[in-house]
Amino acid sequence: MQFPRGFRAAAMAAGIKPSGKTDLSCVVSDTDCAWAFAGTRSTTAAASVLRNRELAGAGGAVRALVVNAGVANAATGRKGAQDNAVMAESLASVLDVPEDAVLSASTGIIGHLLPMDKVLSGVEHLPTELGTAALPFATAIMTTDTRPKTAHATLGSGARIVGTAKGSGMIHPDMATMFAFAFTDAAVDQGALRAAFPAIIARTFNAVTVDGDTSTSDMAVVFANGQAGATDEAEFLAALEGVMRDLARQIAADGEGATKLLTVRVAGARSEAEALAAARTCCVSPLLKSAVHGSDPNWGRVIMAVGRSGAGVDIEKMTVAVQGTPVFAGKPLHYDAAAVSASMKAEEVVFEVDLGVGDARGEAWGCDLSAEYVSINADYTT
Amino acid sequence: MQFPRGFRAAAMAAGIKPSGKTDLSCVVSDTDCAWAFAGTRSTTAAASVLRNRELAGAGGAVRALVVNAGVANAATGRKGAQDNAVMAESLASVLDVPEDAVLSASTGIIGHLLPMDKVLSGVEHLPTELGTAALPFATAIMTTDTRPKTAHATLGSGARIVGTAKGSGMIHPDMATMFAFAFTDAAVDQGALRAAFPAIIARTFNAVTVDGDTSTSDMAVVFANGQAGATDEAEFLAALEGVMRDLARQIAADGEGATKLLTVRVAGARSEAEALAAARTCCVSPLLKSAVHGSDPNWGRVIMAVGRSGAGVDIEKMTVAVQGTPVFAGKPLHYDAAAVSASMKAEEVVFEVDLGVGDARGEAWGCDLSAEYVSINADYTT
Numbered sequence: 211m212q213f214p215r216g217f218r219a220a221a222m223a224a225g226i227k228p229s230g231k232t233d234l235s236c237v238v239s240d241t242d243c244a245w246a247f248a249g250t251r252s253t254t255a256a257a258s259v260l261r262n263r264e265l266a267g268a269g270g271a272v273r274a275l276v277v278n279a280g281v282a283n284a285a286t287g288r289k290g291a292q293d294n295a296v297m298a299e300s301l302a303s304v305l306d307v308p309e310d311a312v313l314s315a316s317t318g319i320i321g322h323l324l325p326m327d328k329v330l331s332g333v334e335h336l337p338t339e340l341g342t343a344a345l346p347f348a349t350a351i352m353t354t355d356t357r358p359k360t361a362h363a364t365l366g367s368g369a370r371i372v373g374t375a376k377g378s379g380m381i382h383p384d385m386a387t388m389f390a391f392a393f394t395d396a397a398v399d400q401g402a403l404r405a406a407f408p409a410i411i412a413r414t415f416n417a418v419t420v421d422g423d424t425s426t427s428d429m430a431v432v433f434a435n436g437q438a439g440a441t442d443e444a445e446f447l448a449a450l451e452g453v454m455r456d457l458a459r460q461i462a463a464d465g466e467g468a469t470k471l472l473t474v475r476v477a478g479a480r481s482e483a484e485a486l487a488a489a490r491t492c493c494v495s496p497l498l499k500s501a502v503h504g505s506d507p508n509w510g511r512v513i514m515a516v517g518r519s520g521a522g523v524d525i526e527k528m529t530v531a532v533q534g535t536p537v538f539a540g541k542p543l544h545y546d547a548a549a550v551s552a553s554m555k556a557e558e559v560v561f562e563v564d565l566g567v568g569d570a571r572g573e574a575w576g577c578d579l580s581a582e583y584v585s586i587n588a589d590y591t592t
Numbered sequence: 593m594q595f596p597r598g599f600r601a602a603a604m605a606a607g608i609k610p611s612g613k614t615d616l617s618c619v620v621s622d623t624d625c626a627w628a629f630a631g632t633r634s635t636t637a638a639a640s641v642l643r644n645r646e647l648a649g650a651g652g653a654v655r656a657l658v659v660n661a662g663v664a665n666a667a668t669g670r671k672g673a674q675d676n677a678v679m680a681e682s683l684a685s686v687l688d689v690p691e692d693a694v695l696s697a698s699t700g701i702i703g704h705l706l707p708m709d710k711v712l713s714g715v716e717h718l719p720t721e722l723g724t725a726a727l728p729f730a731t732a733i734m735t736t737d738t739r740p741k742t743a744h745a746t747l748g749s750g751a752r753i754v755g756t757a758k759g760s761g762m763i764h765p766d767m768a769t770m771f772a773f774a775f776t777d778a779a780v781d782q783g784a785l786r787a788a789f790p791a792i793i794a795r796t797f798n799a800v801t802v803d804g805d806t807s808t809s810d811m812a813v814v815f816a817n818g819q820a821g822a823t824d825e826a827e828f829l830a831a832l833e834g835v836m837r838d839l840a841r842q843i844a845a846d847g848e849g850a851t852k853l854l855t856v857r858v859a860g861a862r863s864e865a866e867a868l869a870a871a872r873t874c875c876v877s878p879l880l881k882s883a884v885h886g887s888d889p890n891w892g893r894v895i896m897a898v899g900r901s902g903a904g905v906d907i908e909k910m911t912v913a914v915q916g917t918p919v920f921a922g923k924p925l926h927y928d929a930a931a932v933s934a935s936m937k938a939e940e941v942v943f944e945v946d947l948g949v950g951d952a953r954g955e956a957w958g959c960d961l962s963a964e965y966v967s968i969n970a971d972y973t974t
Contacts, residue, residue, distance in 0.1 A: 254899030320892025382613030504970025510702025541669030588886025
């Protein structure tokens with residue numbers, strides 16, 4: 211996949227990851243970008259999130275993004291904040307753009323300082339390797355991801371949107387997931403983009419969960435350099451949401467230890483927010499995730515999770531279906547448990563729930579919980 | 593352990609659990625009890641929770657409690673609500689006490705109806721077997737628990753408090769955990785007991801979590817029959833909290849698949865509620881739980897979980913210690929990772945966190961996350 215017009219990227223192995231895989235990358239636009247940013251609501255947010263949020267507030271245009279993987283540079287004190295700024299400003303210097311025109315992102319172990327010698331010599335080198343392929347960038351931002359995540363859309367005007375994301379564990383975004391970057395050559399008004407962004411995030415990245423753990427480093431950024439000229443705004447926003455949704459589903463499917471994608475569709479809610487809360491609480495439930503892993507149609511855990519979400523429910527009108535088979539409609543229904551269990555041995559398991567109290571809908575995505583999740587995370591640092 | 597004066601109990605295998613273990617039990621007081629009740633905040637609460645809550649609101653005295661395990665009688669529609677009332681009222685009839693003087697509780701699979709023939713013949717039989725031992729009752733209320741949970745205290749007045757609890761999975765109480773019952777012969781004013789109960793619950797059962805999943809059937813009830821006469825109220829409430837806290841820790845230590853108790857103590861918070869939220873968010877984090885399982889001193893996950901909890905933090909003043917070893921104080925500290933990892937191979941792993949923004953404290957309990965949790969829950973119904 212190629213980036214939209216005017217965007218180029220580079221990736222390299224700078225030696226931050228012990229594995230020797232690519233771990234430092236950047237994306238550069240030839241011209242100024244309108245942009246929108248969403249960052250984690252965590253009260254212990256990483257230095258990169260705090261700096262980007264401040265730049266978003268200032269409202270200026272941006273030209274580039276630098277990302278490292280392997281070290282999250284979170285909980286690293288004032289030194290960590292300085293290192294983050296130096297990483298971004300060094301790239302700005304090499305590119306000869308304003309310091310405030312470069313955003314940064316770091317992912318990996320919390321509480322470790324960046325190896326700044328490796329980072330700075332890498333940042334010097336990166337701009338010499340710029341190319342138009344998106345895959346090297348999408349690969350270099352990975353940590354425990356098993357595959358790079360990209361998605362794209364082409365608009366009627368010829369403008370394109372290319373999205374990339376990473377994330378596999380510590381995924382329960384509370385504003386945006388740990389790294390979703392979208393790049394477009396459509397000309398989009400920054401104010402309109404920022405006005406629409408929260409609702410898109412709510413229906414895409416904030417609707418995905420792997421383990422209920424919100425990262426310190428979550429962020430989603432859209433970069434629009436306008437090189438394809440004017441485009442229909444509604445079409446653009448719908449396409450952007452489609453790209454974001456595609457990436458969100460890819461993150462869920464690639465959850466740490468995941469063998470299946472879990473999709474929960476909630477209808478009949480009082481509000482979209484309650485529908486999303488009910489759907490997401492189902493997707494984060496370790497009990498429902500374990501049942502999905504074992505292809506056990508234990509729909510009582512959907513009842514439990516919806517109840518815990520706080521969403522309004524009329525249990526006498528509530529319905530639940532598993533892989534298309536109705537199992538509850540105000541009371542338990544008779545169904546062929548063996549057949550439903552067999553149907554759950556699939557790449558995607560879908561629960562459909564109607565809360566019986568309104569017309570609002572929402573959908574969320576997660577994954578099954580496997581023993582592999584535990585082994586991945588039991589000895590991450592030692 | 594013997595029940596306090598005037599309380600007797602019976603337990604039997606009524607055939608509700610396929611395993612043939614004891615699954616139907618009751619506790620009866622010779623005389624009227626003052627009582628306090630806390631039930632799940634779930635919007636899909638079980639029939640027993642709804643009926644007990646209604647009786648608590650009516651304010652009358654109670655005489656007995658009937659409990660079944662194996663079937664939760666939740667999400668069972670109007671038939672389930674009727675069955676629950678019939679179970680309680682049948683015991684009332686056999687005991688010749690008012691229908692509203694018998695509480696009920698059901699635990700097990702959600703969405704299955706009670707086998708009422710077995711329940712009713714059991715309820716007829718139970719009162720013929722009443723004795724003063726607490727262990728048979730504590731055993732008959734278990735589901736995936738590996739051991740019965742009891743705790744007790746003796747007051748200066750000679751009054752006693754005997755507490756029993758069950759719970760191993762679907763444990764993230766949002767008002768009370770799935771079954772904590774305390775019985776006392778102390779004479780306690782019902783108004784004073786009910787006034788003090790929410791704060792005790794907040795610091796005990798609502799501070800324990802196994803998997804973040806709030807049950808439909810959680811409840812905590814204290815029964816005080818007054819047969820030991822008047823007692824010092826403050827002493828009684830402190831002793832009650834001690835019994836509740838002991839049971840809460842037992843539930844965490846016996847979490848499904850658990851090999852270790854996880855304790856998180858938070859100090860320096862703006863409020864007790866924020867301290868408890870931060871501590872509990874640490875205890876529910878699958879990432880921190882996995883690290884505890886692997887004896888990995890990955891304290892960055894404490895930073896993450898505290899950040900996600902929403903508790904106020906001054907990260908420059910924040911401190912974290914693992915098993916007594918300081919690892920973070922506004923910035924990462926040097927420590928012997930191998931030695932700390934070795935110290936985590938213990939029955940209890942303690943994290944101490946200071947948020948640096950106030951004087952309030954809180955403590956929560958959980959357990960490690962093991963592959964065994966997944967296998968227990970992957971095929972519970974099929």
